[in-house]
Amino acid sequence: MSQAISPETIEALLPEVAQLIVSALNLDVAPGEIEADAALFGDGLGLDSIDVLEIALVISKQYGFQLKSDNEDNIRIFSSLRALSTHIASQRSK
């Protein structure tokens, strides 16, 4: 979180993460249809905690870091595609 990630870096990551979510969850939407700032849970895509764990697994394999929820960041990290991409950009080791 501390190091500055450029908005361009995050913007470039969005389609990749959207694709990852759609394929990991077998969702019935095109990756391009996921709006960057719309909610992933509830009224947005309607994801649940099972989905979060599945996405977390794919993220850890693809980007080389483990998600943690000890600081209740969970809700913020998974609040939108952009939030998730921002977190990945700041934590990724590959």
Add this chain to the structure above:
Amino acid sequence: MKTAALLAHGDPRATFAWRPNGPVSVADYLADATMLAEKLPATSYLLNLCHDRYRFAVGFAAGLLRGMTSLQPSSQSAETFRRLQTEYPNLICLCDGASDTLDLPRLDFPETSTTLEATAGAGITATTQEPAVNRKNQPNSQDFLPSPLRGEGPGERGEPFTVPQIPTDHLAAILFTSGSTGQPQAQRKTWGKLVQNGRAEAIALGLDGQPHAIVGTVPVQHSYGFESTFLLALHGGCAFWAGKPFFPQDIASALEAVPQPRLLVTTPFHLSALLSAEIELPPVDLLLSATAPLSTTLASEAEARTGAPMLEIYGSTESGQLASRRTTDGAAWTLLPGVRLEQTGDETIACDGHVEGRVALSDQIELLPDQRFLLHGRHADLINIAGKRTSLAYLNHQLGAVPGVVDGAFFLPDEAGPDGITRLTAFVVAPGLTARQVTVALRERIDAIFLPRPLVLLDKLPRNSTGKLPRGDLQALYAAKVRHG
């Protein structure tokens, strides 16, 4: 009046729970419960929404001390709260976070010296006038063992260690099934049965002679977590980790934070994610799984990775847990001590031991000698995804009630593995609507976990001459439209 002790630990200095700032002793737990009991209003029902397992435990005990009943719904939706409010008008919520509880009466968990995320040596005193709980801050490390604690808690004023007694016929908790017919059913649990339940599980898992530190990935309010983390600590003499780790790395950290022997209480889904993550696991001594069938493959993998026996629990919210098995030892289950199964025709009834009354089971069961039995699957219509239950009939009813839907049917594919989460598919006839629109409307009616993935729009469903949808035809449709579409 017959009574049973609040907990089974014989030593006030024994550890009852582990929090990030260290162990909580039995004496501290009893003091916290006594303190909270004084703050609870004189009312009948406690809706204990605490996320923290220790705070839940304090709330539960405080409620018992006040003669209250703990309400444990399967969801925390606004609709659930409204229904509870109607059926149990004089309830009060106990919260330890920002839970939205509408306009229900609410008590936020008061911080005590035990529950504060204390920094070492801060010299915090409890926020109450009651001398018995005016304890020193939780010792952080070397202070804890054993002599400095002597003289703390109830023994401080020279009183002998006494554990409160609760009437065995007191209605201690009402658990709610997740409602396969839409209306959640209240399952009433008396204190005596809960005590028996904790003891029986401890014996079945072999913990009665050797208490373990329990790390649970499941919520403490639902039956499996309630029994296998809270009751197992309370009446199996164990201690539990107060958190509910979620991601694989969280689970590893929680295990690291408690001493061996360690018991991990989890589900096939969490376990599968844990083993798939390429992280180092601290030593674990026993693994426990429930809520969905565990495959032999995953059980073997878990045992190979950890060296710990992988046990499974079978039960339901209605009956409580009934049996256990070591998955790699074979398919047969062994009943928990005291529990009995009776069969008439197709129906199997659980009774005796800690089972409340006579409970008809929704599984097809083959009885074997020596308290053992085989499970032959659920009765056809029932769906269980990640521990949440519903029926195809209920889902189809909700689908049919969506404006614009002419016909529709949910379908659970055969092919997915037992540990992965099998998602439902829905075939829908809805001229003029998009799949997205139907999904959005369904989301207001059913739990997100049952939403179809995918929802397939069709011109008509392959109904036969009697209007039925043979499962084989739906499977063929699934193969054509989903697997290759």
